[in-house]
Amino acid sequence: MEAISQWAASLCFAAVAGGLCQMLAPDSGLGRVLKLSISVFFLCSLLLPLGALELDFSDVLQTSQQEKSYELSEEITEEVNTEVYQMMEGQIEGEVQNFLSQKGITPVQINIDILQQGDSVMLMLDLLLEEKDRPMQAWMEEQMSSDLVQVSVHYTEGEKNNG
Template identity: 20%
Template sequence: METIRSIGASVCITMIVTGIFSILIPGKAMEKTVQMAVGLFFLASIVLPIANGDWKGFMSVQSTREEVSLPDLEQTVEQNMIELTQEQLCDQAKALLGAEGITAKQVSVTVHIDGDNSITITEILIVLPKEEVLNFPLAGQVIKDGFQIEPKIMLEGDG
C-alpha cells in the first residue's frame, strides 16, 4: 500500500513541477528543447517509483488474502447449495403429499454433497398430524415413489 501511495505522490508532484516549467518556458528558440526536457523529466518521474517499488511484498499479501478466503467461499457456497436443495426438496415432498390429500405437519430432507459434486438424499422425515393416521402407509409410498428413498414417517407427538 505504501508503494502505491509513493507512486501517487510522485505523479502529483511531477505534474505540478512540469506545469510550472511549461509556464516558464522562455521564447520560441528554446521552446522545443525545454518541452523535450520537461517531457523526459515527467516520464522519468513516473517510471522511477514504479521500477523501484517493492512489488513482491504487495503481490504476496494480495495472494495470501485470496488463498485464505477461497476455502471459506467454497464452504459457504456448498452450505448454501445444501440449504437451498433441502428447502426445494421439502417443498416438492409437501406438494406430492398434498396431491394425494395428505397434510404433513413437518417435512425435512437431509442431503449430502459427494466428492464428485453429486447431491445425495440421505434422509426424509415426515411428521403427520394424528388425524392423518390412516394415510400413514400412503404417505410412505408417495414419498418412496417420488424420491426413491424410504422415508421416516412419524405421527405428531411420537418420539
C-alpha cells in the first residue's frame, strides 16, 4: 500500500513541476520542444513505477498445477485399481474352477465381485451350477466361505439360493 501512495505523490509532484515549466516556457519553437519534453517526463513518471512492480502469480499457477496433478493421480490410481481387481477376479475364477473340478463339479457360470470398504476387502462369489451338483452345496459353502468370502449358489433348474 505504501508503494501506491509513493507513486501517487510522485505523480502529483511531476504534474506540478511540469505545469510550472510549461507556464514559464516561451511560445516559440524552443518552448514547444520543452512542452513535449515535459509531457514525456510526466508519462515516464506515470509508467516507470508500474514496470518496477513485481507481480507474482507463481502461487496461483503452482496451485493450479498441483490440483491438476492431484486429479491426474486420482484418475491413474482408479484405473490401476480397476485393472488389478479385474486381474484378481480372473485369477480367483480360475482357482475356484480348479478347486471345484477336483470334486467333479463343473460350474456353468462364476461371478466374482470384489467389494472394498475402507481397509477391508470382501469377496462375493456367485456360482451357477447344474442341478446334479446340489448334494455338494454344504461342502462348497463350508470349504469356500469365510469372513472375507461370501458364497451364493444358484442352480440351472429350480434355483435355490443360499449364502
